[in-house]
Amino acid sequence: MKKILLSTFLFTLFSQVNFAQNQTTVVTIKNNADAPTIDKNIYGHFAEHLGRSIYGGFFVGDTSKIPNTKGVRNDIVKALKELKIPNLRWPGGCFADTYHWKDGIGPQQERPTIVNKWWGGVTEDNSFGTHDFLNMCELLGAEPYLSGNVGSGTVQELSDWVQYTNFSGKSPMSDLRKKNGRTEPWKVKFWGIGNEAWGCGGNMTAEYYANEYRKYATFMSDWENTGGITRIASGSNSADYNWTEVLMKNIPINMLGGVGVHHYAVIDWGKKGDGVNFTEDGYFHTMQSALKMEELVTKHAAIMDKYDPEKKVAMIVDEWGAWYEVEKGSNPGFLYQQNTMRDAVLAGATLNIFNNHADRVRMANLAQCVNVLQAVILTDKAKMITTPTYHVMKLYSVHQDAKLLPVNFQSPLYTFNGESLPAVSASASKDKSGLVHISLVNVDAKNKNKIEIDVNNLGVKNFTGTIITSAKLQDYNSFDTPNKIVPTVFKGFENKKGKLEITIPPFSVVVLEGK
Secondary structure: OHHHHHHHHHHHHHHHHHHHHHOEEEEEEOOOOOOOEOOHHHHEEEOOOOOOOOEOOOEOOOOOOOOEEOOEEHHHHHHHHHOOOOEEEEOOOHHHHHOOHHHHOOOHHHOOOEEOOOOOOOEEOOOOOHHHHHHHHHHHOOEEEEEEOOOOOOHHHHHHHHHHHHOOOOOHHHHHHHHOOOOOOOOOOEEEEOOOOOOOOOOOOHHHHHHHHHHHHHHHOOOOOOOOOEEEEEEEEOOOHHHHHHHHHHOOHHHOOEEEEEEEEOOOOOOOOOOOOOOHHHHHHHHHHHOOHHHHHHHHHHHHHHHOOOOOOEEEEEEEEEOOOOOOOOOHHHOOOOOEHHHHHHHHHHHHHHHHOOOOEEEEEEOOOEOOOOOOEEEEOOEEEEOHHHHHHHHHHHHOOOEEOOEEOOOOEEEEOOEEEEOEEEEEEEOOOOOEEEEEEEOOOOOOEEEEEEOHHHOOOOEEEEEEOOOOOOOEOOOOOOOOOOOEEOOOEEEEOOEEEEEEOOOEEEEEEEO
């Protein structure tokens, strides 16, 4: 009798699990005229003076044998242009609040050195400075996003930087710019007023920083902000909702272009786990941390809505990504890590969150661009490779400046050791030419997911698909096998009378295009 009961229980349990794995998730996509546009700047990047991000990454110097333009690697410029990089944040990060911009202008041989106290204690020669960065942004076709020094700098110093880069008339700073070889201003739009003021930017309270912000913002522009710069406040550390509340309450809306939020997908800051040799447990809990972005964006947005119901102030997630232990044998202060299919899934799911909150999230910056944390590009001397995250960002670039198509669905669950996460992530948009793009991510490490989407009301009939996946979650592109993970044609779907029936493999990212 006990054997019969046990067999019945196991059969029932297996049937329930099998049903859960084979049920179809129905996704509804609305063609909503009032939906926001997905700002291209959501797909921004970050280049801090950290490890081999700048020196040995972007910048090799004009005497290098590696092909370059005024010291900037040509292969990196080409790869980022193909990514349609919309903006690039510099010089930090924590480094920004120790950086004095006047040390990085003028003849390179006359520039003073600086000790990078935050990242490895290395001495830098300031050979890559304001002109080098802003000229590089012009090569990239990207908007520069400058992080100003509030922690160890002065109001005058930041005000002078704005005048140096933006003023076209005659002034002490524009004259200095011309003396250094640049006649026309760069017209830098995005300005961060300090970085992580709650931590490495000065260990300030929210109330103290709000007052500092008001002071700095006042002297960066005139009463009407006729220069049109976007002044961005140093935002909260992940779920510090009080920080956002204090800033929104105490800073006049007309002085505030954006409020930052920083969130990294980290299992445990004391034991972050390996970037490549991880188990399903490590994958699950990294994704658990990453998917918290949905809650963070929603709750910070609700606070912002209370003080800014017209949504004039942008939420700017100017640091996000995965953070693991450094690669074995590398400098602990350089934060160099590999990039696997886990990172591709994380990137796709996070970008879907940003897309779906495009009414408030209008800029974001993946940390970081080259050789640091969740990089899209890795270099080894003359060699350069693109990572799985690069391919996701490139695939998702179709959403830049496209109109959001709101999605609605009840996600199946990805369950591991008694804990669960949403298994399916999705966002959709329609661009100016009428093309519809649907981004789908299957977070589940083991099971495929079936998805049905009614596309009858979208005005498109023919679909093609692209997928990023691999045999193992731990797979990555190396300098020996640089194309192990690349986008390929996806055929796992059928269009049956205006209903797309899709089967998406485990840990994969899919983008469908309809026309």
